Structures are given as C-alpha cells and as structure tokens.
Amino acid sequence: MTNFLTTPVGRLRLYAFLEGISLLVLLLLAVPYKYFLHDPSLVKIIGPIHGALFLLFIVNALRMGIEQRWAFKDTTWKVIVACLIPLGTFYIDYKILRHIPTHEK
Template identity: 65%
Template sequence: MKKYFTTPIGRLRLLAFLEGISLLVLVFIAAPLKHYFGYQTLSKNLGPIHGALFLLFVFNALRVGIEQQWKFRETTWKVLVACFVPFGTFYIDYKILRKIDKR
C-alpha cells in the first residue's frame, strides 16, 4: 500500500482507481437518478469531484509519461484515452500500469 503514495506510477494507479470509481458512480448512478427521478444532489456534488480527479489523472499521466520516457504512440495515448471510457482506467491499470510498477 505504501508504494501507492511513494512512487509516481503508484500515485497514477491510485488516481486511476479513484477517477474510474467516480466516473462509474457518475454515469451509472448519479445521471440516472438525475434524469429519471429528478434527484440532482449526487450529480451536483460528484461532478466537481470527478472533474478534479480527471484533471489530476491527466496531468499525472503526462508527467509520468515524460519521466518514464513513454512513447506517446505506444503507451501515453492509451492511458489518456482510458479516462474517457467507463472501466477504462481499471483496464489500463491491469494491462499497463501494474506491470510497469513491478519493475
């Protein structure tokens, strides 16, 4: 657990998890509650939190990509696109980030 706070890739993995969870809650819980039941509180509160996590993830992914000298066409673009797709950050963590973190 300590590696998630001490290494740049560990922090990126943690942000990927948090951003992925916030996107899933926003898309599959908050949006339906807002549009079908008129309950807007969750989307109003979670929207800015997800936005901040999204920006932190993107900036951290770019920073780690530069530090690790990732080739943009091979790795960086995949990590960046993953934050737009539900479950994408979990897939990227499993396929790319976890393997790099174990080195």
C-alpha cells in the same frame, strides 16, 4: 500498498482507480438519480469531484509519460484515452500501469 502513496507510478495507479470509481458512480448512480427522480443534487456533488480526479489523472499520466520516457504513440495516449471510457482506467492499470517497476523516491 504503501507504494500507492510514495511512488509516482503508485499515485498514478491510485488516481486511475479513483477516477474510474467516480465515473462509475456518476454514470450509474448520479445521472439516473437526476433523470428518473428529477433531482440533480448528486450530479452537482459527484460531477466536480469526478472532474477534479479526471484532471489529476490526465496531468499525472502526462507527467509519468515524460518521466518514464514513454513513446507517446505507444503508451501515453493509451493511458490518457483510458479515462474517457467507462472501466478504461481499470483496464489500463491491469495492462500497463501495474507492470511498471516502482522505486522509492
């Protein structure tokens, strides 16, 4: 569990999880709350949090792609596109990120 905070791969996996959760909260809670109850307050709170996590994930995915020497057409683009699809970051963590060896820095 400590690898999630101490290794670059672990941090990317953590960012993927947080970004995925924030997108689900935004889509399943905040947006319906906005349109059905006519109160945009949750979107105003969760939207920027999700945006920051989204950018954090993208930047770290590109960084990891460079550090790990991933072929862009084989791995990096899949990891980046995953954050555009609901549940995509969970899938990409299961298929790609969890299989990357972690080593302490």
